[in-house]
Amino acid sequence: MKIDASKPLEYSTEENSNKIFGFWVFLGAEIPLFATLFTVFLVMVDRFASGPNGKELFEIGPVLIETFLLLTSSFTIGLAVHAMRLGYKKAMMVFMALTLLMGLGFIGIEITEFVTYVHEGATLQTSGFLSSLFVLLGTHGAHVSFGFLWGTAIMIQLWRQGINPATANKAFIFSLFWHFLDVVWIFIFSFVYLKGLM
Amino acid sequence: MDLDKFKVHGEPLIYGAMISIALATIGILVGLTYFKKWGYLWREWLTTVDHKKIGVMYILAALLMLFRGGVDAMMMRLQTAAPEMKFLDAQHYNEVFTTHGLIMILFMAMPFIIGLMNVIVPLQIGARDVAFPRLNAVSFWLFFMGAMLLNISFVIGGSPDAGWSAYFPLASLEFSPTVGNNYYSLALQISGIGTLITGVNFIVTILKMRAPGMKLMKMPMFTWSVLITNVIIVFAFPVLTVALALMMFDRLFGSQFFTMANGGMDMLWANLFWVWGHPEVYIVILPAFGIYSEIIATFSKKNLYGYTSMVFSMLIISLLSFLVWAHHFYTMGQGVMVNSFFSITTMAIAVPTGVKIFNWLFTLRKGRITFTTPMLYTLAFIPIFTIGGVTGVMLAMASADYQYHNTMFLVAHFHYVLIPGAVFAVIAGFHYWFPKVFGFRLNERLGKHSFWWIVISFNVTFFPLFFLGLMGMTRRMYTYSKETGFGPLNMLSFVGAVGLAIGFVLLVYNIYWSTRYMPRDTTSDPWDGRTLEWATHSPMPVYNFAVVPKVQTRDAFWSAKHDKLPLFEDKITKIHMPSNTGKPFILGVIFFFAGFFLVFSMWIPAIVAGVGILIMLAAMSFDRDHGYYISVDEVNATEKKLMRGETV
Secondary structure (H helix, E strand, O other): OOOOOOOOHHHOOHHHHHHHHHHHHHHHHHHHHHHHHHHHHHHHOOOOOOOOOHHHHOOHHHHHHHHHHHHHHHHHHHHHHHHHHHOOHHHHHHHHHHHHHHHHHHHHHHHHHHHHHHHOOOOOOOOHHHHHHHHHHHHHHHHHHHHHHHHHHHHHHHHHHOOOHHHHHHHHHHHHHHHHHHHHHHHHHHHHHHHHHO | OOHHHHOOOOOHHHHHHHHHHHHHHHHHHHHHHHOOOHHHHHHHHHOOOOHHHHHHHHHHHHHHHHHHHHHHHHHHHHHOOOOOOOOOOHHHHHHHHHHHHHHHHHHHHHHHHHHHHHHHHHHHOOOOOOOOHHHHHHHHHHHHHHHHHHHHOOOOOOOOOOOOOOOOOOOOOOOOOOOHHHHHHHHHHHHHHHHHHHHHHHHHHHHHOOOOOOOHHHOOHHHHHHHHHHHHHHHHHHHHHHHHHHHHHHHHHOOOOOOOOOOOOHHHHHHHHHHHHHHHHHHHHHHHHHHHHHHHHHHHOOOOOOHHHHHHHHHHHHHHHHHOHHHHHHHHOOOHHHHHHHHHHHHHOHHHHHHHHHHHHHHHOOOOOOOOHHHHHHHHHHHHHHHHHHHHHHHHOHHHHHHHOOEHHHHHHHHHHHHHHHHHHHHHHHHHHHHHHHOOOOOHHHHHHHHHHHHHHHHHHHHHHHHHHHHOOEOOOOOOOHHHOOHHHHHHHHHHHHHHHHHHHHHHHHHHHHHHHOOOOOOOOOOOOOOHHHHOOOOOOOOOOOOOOOOOOOOHHHHHHHOOOOOOOOOOOOEEEOOOOOHHHHHHHHHHHHHHHHHOOOHHHHHHHHHHHHHHHHHHHHOOOOOEEEOHHHHHHHHHHHHOOOOO
């Protein structure tokens, strides 16, 4: 495999640069996926039947913590990539671990939120609004959970192999994924929670 | 557990299907063991990451599905051949037309096209493989397992029965209580993920792996059509993913997306389905346009007329394909403005399509035309597809559509676009590229026989349906009374269907006959081709090109032959190749079981299978196999053998 030293490590082989481009295309497919879920949600938002609507259900506190965690984790994964470019394996691992921990915190709060909703009688089966809410949030949450497992697998490889073209490439692609989840969350925060609380 | 829900009762036909499936499976297993082919199967096919072999497997699967879908079609035509037929009951008929649609679109047309894409695109752009060979194997196995999952529904639990479009509320648990539509949501989901991955893979392959000198506007037209198709795939398939997931939630977990009460909205399904469904039509038709463009240029011995306008018309079609979905349900009452908008966008598609038709005609003009089998299919396509297109414009008129909606007129229309548009194209492409893959041509005489059977019978089968539609026969009705007067035309259509079946049997017989008796093609270029796939040996070695070609013109190989522009200037260097792996196959098998368990709401096995999927993904991530190198000596030895016409 030819390694091009003039490029950052994660882009340094043809395979690596193809993988990054391919992942951008995949994120291109994630956009219509989430766009469809948002559309479904916006169609369903006033169809809450006999169940609660957003205003009655949502609490701003936990949502703000979730937002804070996810946005900060996007910052730390950025720092991890920065450390990777400088070749600091230890710093990179620490920042990745912080990112994943915040991701885990996010998932924890989201699950507690779901449990609270269900205890208040707002379940997936209650209304069109709640179905679309749970599936939209759940899809995002599933992405974060998958990201947690994926990130852990990459960290193990980093720990074993150090920073090389293959692991750098994986970590960089993971960072793209993580930033994307953050962007989706900003939309969820604005169009689901803030709009719902208004 | 209640074993009853696995059983399908009553029909002798179903017992027949069960027995034939069991016998075929036993036959394959015994055959493989007797001829000691298990190792061969595993090493050469199940674990392969070679784009050519994956392409061949796609096409084989598509041919199998063509016959499965074809049998469905024959049963439907037989059941409606005469008034008050007692061949199928209503339920059985519903299942048959549903699986016919699903199989023909998703498990025949799509894989056939993806198969041709796999075999040809890397060769046309002078690459050694696709961008992500292992992922390509994942795509194939997900498609294949999805297709198998849908096929076993017929004997285990019952097939989907709410039409291939599965409109709600009919497809809901309340009105379709069997597991049929669970199969629908899960089988399509699994194969849909495979298709999405294919989309990503080919976009990267075409944009990043072209031979030096091949600018975008120098790509062969088939490669262009594949690029645009894959962009459509990447933007349309996620919508299907969501729609199927919501359907699964409604049916398995009692959510309220498409229900009639509690805030659900049944029309949401129709919208989501067709936001994917209409682009899907272009996903199968645009590559067909690419295939025809290659064939017309080759057999007219001219370069393609209006290359740039061909590219732009495809781009415009791909854009418009996302703006027409509501024309599938003008009658559902979304108001005049909405209907007018979709009416206009739909008619607008006729403009770029018309541009393409004229470009083909101008390519033919003053060409030295040779009437080979692929060329015959192409020439037949132009007028037949035009009939389909014109009736499409008729259907596009919202007010007139109130008359045509859900009648046999519609059925005739979409068969008139999809059969010449997709089926003729893949058959033409199959004949055209067959010698590339196997090193010998299909017999022309038999090919032409089956061509005439297919093309004439096609018209006999589907032209009467236009009139039946105008007479008021709705689609999907399983029987009718004598007084309706539908009998004679339906009988004619059945006769045509028998002719079509004969045509397809002849096609398969041709493959068998040619394999046994056709002489080897020693030229590697039997049709005097124009594009790079003909510049290497037939069948091509695993690395495709010993030396990566340098491209200067659009018809690179033609220029190399006739203008003496050099193609292969570099020295042979060692070649990097990906290694085979069994993981994609195993992943596919686990997906199959995950899908099956979910269909029957068997939660614990489903969770176990889900964990299995994650473990396989992790195993693929931890895999440190970075392929192997073929040394210069080995390449030289292989090239020498191929020059002498030996197989390697």
